[in-house]
Amino acid sequence: MDIDTLRGIFTALALIAFIAVWIWAWSSKRKRAFDEAANLPFADDDLDQQSKGVRHE
Template sequence: MDINDLRGISTLFLMITFIGMCFWAYNRKRKTAFDEAANLPFADEELNQATMQEEVKNG
């Protein structure tokens, strides 16, 4: 076994890992979890608006 065999094995391992991650990311079972995670930055906006409205009312 020389360095070229090691390079080939590592390339194959990384390719299989990448394909596995793609299948994991685009799996239909994960869609709801990813949609919820995508909307997390907007969840704070409603809280901030409510807080700002209370501050305006209180002076």
């Protein structure tokens, strides 16, 4: 095996890993967890305002 064969194998493995992560990220099983994670910054703002005594009216 020469270096070009190793580079080709590494490239193929990297492509397979990328596709696997892409499928995992776009799977419908992960949607709920990603939606919760997307709303975390807003939850922190609510906690900060409550601790400072700011009221929402």
